[in-house]
Amino acid sequence: MNDPDHRQPLLCFLAGMALSVMGYSFYSHFEKTRPAETTPSDTSLHTQRDSTLEDDIPLHSLIYLVNSTHATIQSCSVKVAIERAMSDTC
Secondary structure, three states: OOOHHHHHHHHHHHHHHHHHHHHHHHHHHHHHHOOOOOOOOHHHHHHHHHHHHHHOOOHHHHHHHHOOOOHHHHHHHHHHHHHHHHHHHO
């Protein structure tokens, strides 16, 4: 019973459990000390992120995507082009 080979799995298990508890303790402490951020709703954040990403697409790349043979790419690029044209005129 005092053979060190029998204790090794138990020590590994206890070390893993201790590591898990310390990791959770660190995470919960980090969450409590981090300043609370006011974030907009997910949909408005998604719209803001997409609009800035779409605005970064150069016009020549957008024209290339409109001429694509892939229907989804073509449809999305046409939507981006229309939205860009509508925002430029308003």
